[in-house]
Amino acid sequence: MGKAQEPVSSVENAGGGRAADDLFRHYAEMITSGVLGEGDPLPPEREIVETHGVSRTVVREAVLALANKGLVDARPRFRPVVRKPSFDTAFETVDNVVARLLIQPGGVKNLFDTRIMIEAALVRQAATDAKKDDIAALKTALEANKAAIEDSELFYRTDTGFHAVLYQMPRNPILPAVHKAYTTWLAPQWSKMPRLPDRNRANFEAHAEIYQGILMRDQDAAEAALRAHLANAWNQVRETFGDI
Amino acid sequence: MGKAQEPVSSVENAGGGRAADDLFRHYAEMITSGVLGEGDPLPPEREIVETHGVSRTVVREAVLALANKGLVDARPRFRPVVRKPSFDTAFETVDNVVARLLIQPGGVKNLFDTRIMIEAALVRQAATDAKKDDIAALKTALEANKAAIEDSELFYRTDTGFHAVLYQMPRNPILPAVHKAYTTWLAPQWSKMPRLPDRNRANFEAHAEIYQGILMRDQDAAEAALRAHLANAWNQVRETFGDI
DNA sequence: TTTGATGTTTGGTCATACCAAAGCAGGTTT
DNA sequence: AAACCTGCTTTGGTATGACCAAACATCAAA
Numbered sequence: 001m002g003k004a005q006e007p008v009s010s011v012e013n014a015g016g017g018r019a020a021d022d023l024f025r026h027y028a029e030m031i032t033s034g035v036l037g038e039g040d041p042l043p044p045e046r047e048i049v050e051t052h053g054v055s056r057t058v059v060r061e062a063v064l065a066l067a068n069k070g071l072v073d074a075r076p077r078f079r080p081v082v083r084k085p086s087f088d089t090a091f092e093t094v095d096n097v098v099a100r101l102l103i104q105p106g107g108v109k110n111l112f113d114t115r116i117m118i119e120a121a122l123v124r125q126a127a128t129d130a131k132k133d134d135i136a137a138l139k140t141a142l143e144a145n146k147a148a149i150e151d152s153e154l155f156y157r158t159d160t161g162f163h164a165v166l167y168q169m170p171r172n173p174i175l176p177a178v179h180k181a182y183t184t185w186l187a188p189q190w191s192k193m194p195r196l197p198d199r200n201r202a203n204f205e206a207h208a209e210i211y212q213g214i215l216m217r218d219q220d221a222a223e224a225a226l227r228a229h230l231a232n233a234w235n236q237v238r239e240t241f242g243d244i
Numbered sequence: 245m246g247k248a249q250e251p252v253s254s255v256e257n258a259g260g261g262r263a264a265d266d267l268f269r270h271y272a273e274m275i276t277s278g279v280l281g282e283g284d285p286l287p288p289e290r291e292i293v294e295t296h297g298v299s300r301t302v303v304r305e306a307v308l309a310l311a312n313k314g315l316v317d318a319r320p321r322f323r324p325v326v327r328k329p330s331f332d333t334a335f336e337t338v339d340n341v342v343a344r345l346l347i348q349p350g351g352v353k354n355l356f357d358t359r360i361m362i363e364a365a366l367v368r369q370a371a372t373d374a375k376k377d378d379i380a381a382l383k384t385a386l387e388a389n390k391a392a393i394e395d396s397e398l399f400y401r402t403d404t405g406f407h408a409v410l411y412q413m414p415r416n417p418i419l420p421a422v423h424k425a426y427t428t429w430l431a432p433q434w435s436k437m438p439r440l441p442d443r444n445r446a447n448f449e450a451h452a453e454i455y456q457g458i459l460m461r462d463q464d465a466a467e468a469a470l471r472a473h474l475a476n477a478w479n480q481v482r483e484t485f486g487d488i
Numbered sequence: 489t490t491t492g493a494t495g496t497t498t499g500g501t502c503a504t505a506c507c508a509a510a511g512c513a514g515g516t517t518t
Numbered sequence: 519a520a521a522c523c524t525g526c527t528t529t530g531g532t533a534t535g536a537c538c539a540a541a542c543a544t545c546a547a548a
Contacts, residue, residue, distance in 0.1 A: 014341070018320065018499095018500065019500080019501070020308075023514085028340050031344065032340065032343050032344050032347070035345075040283070044528075044529060044530085045529075045530070046528095046529080046530095054499060054501080054502085055497090055502045055503070056502085056503085057301070057304075057500085057501060057502070057503090058303075058500085058501065059533090060305070060500085061305070061308055061500095063530095064264075064308055064309065064312070065308065065312050066310075068309050068312035068313060069312060069337070069338075069340050069341065070338070070341050071341065071344075072338055074497095074530085076262065076508095076509080076510095076529095076530060076531070077508080077509055077510055077528090077529060077530050077531085078510080078529080078530080079529075080530095083346075085268075085341050085344040085345050086345070087345065088343045090342060090345070091338075093313070093337060093338055093341065094313075094314070094334040094335075094337055094338055096272055096276065096313045096314075096315055097313065097314045097315065097329050097334045097337065098334060100275065100276050100315075100329040101329050101330070101331065101334070103276070103278075104329075105390060109415050110417060110418050111418065113416055113418075114416065114418050114419070114422075115360070117365045117366075117414075118361070118362070118365070120365060121252040121361045121364060122361075125361065132420065142384070150547085170355050170361075172357055172358065173354060174354050174355065174358050175358070178358075180493090182467065186341060188473055199527090203482050206460040213266075243536085257499085262530095262531065262532090263531080263532070264531080264532090283505085288497075288498060288499085289498075289499070290497090290498080298532080298533085298535085299532055299533040299534070300534085301531085301533065301534090302531085302532065302533085305531095307499095319499090319501085320498095320499060320500070320539095320540080321497090321498060321499050321500080321539075321540050321541055321542095322498080322499075322541080323499085324499095325496075364537060462499095
């Protein structure tokens, strides 16, 4: 074959985009439309080269893009497999950008404010909608939290666990993913803070108050307790890091 | 120089990862830490080849990854420039994954439910915190909405505009980005629905009710109006698309 | 000073080659 | 027959080298 440059690609090239982009869109479409389902492997790179009439460079860049966007899972020497879509992976793929946004002035505060807003909404909802099982799960988490007051490491995990229950209650898969994102992105601040049994005890008391509000079906009380709890947490952050 | 395979890279290779990944992390770190600021161009590919002792293949894959993750903006024949980080770009980069999640059963419903939760929280907050300017902005948006009742196309935009004001009021840059994400991802359903002046009028009335609740500093009324409004919107979606 | 021709830079693509590890097939040992 | 080597094949990762087209820089001509 000649040198190059004749647009041999069989993929849509109308957009005038780069060949790699077109190939990316081609497979992204195959995946989104379900032609390629979860767990299905992509064809070998050399096969795509033939079927699409492009160089391996282009194929690799396209596959790379699919992997970077979280559509496929590419491990060395294995065919890339279509990834199970989840909101968790969605948050993972933006980790780098978010990291940049958080180091900016007010970045962490902005994120934390949305957390307050969402958790306030969650506890209000819990106060009206919580089923018996939900209350039980919350109580279990609360008791685990209480038992961990002397062990700051364990307390941190049970603390997270208590809040996690709130995110699970609406049974909306988006919410636990949001919670995971919060804990991941706010961890740098949170984990570096001094943790003492006294602090733990105060936080446990706050959790208990939230639980009580939900148990009593008192939306306003539950929300107030939660806002006080998170506002206090933020103050602790500010004491440790100053204005960020 | 010999054939290949001696790990010449000056970037950290300790992780055992691929050279391209290491290079990606290298520049991602430079960007996140601010060594490379917004608008700064990356070195030419051929220069990176020399400074890091890797092939251009590797360099290209790394740069590709940076572009895919939204860290740099790469246009053909231009040096990639460090992109201004924003929550909007964060949402854009997950567009493909989210598209897959939304076509799944209950996907749109889950997303819409979170929207209800957030907007309910927003109007409650607005009812207590809204400043004079905020109220004015909301009123302006409401009047524009009213004036567009006969023009369904324009009504859709002013409708979105009214809700947008709610997201702007807390002055948290994350929230408008969230709103934009909602409108983008829910647009396929929303834009295909039959739009009639009668429907528009009903929606306007709902907006007016929300506005009134905020104006009267009545959290519960504002929230109730909003929930009724969005629940009604969802019913319209279901009438059009059935169970999705 | 403006305009134009020209060589240079730079990202995009192609082609080829080699490596290392994973998979596979067939034969050997126990 | 089951477990264990052994060597060939597959497949992604990397390295080179080359060429194109558009953007850019430079400098001579008008």
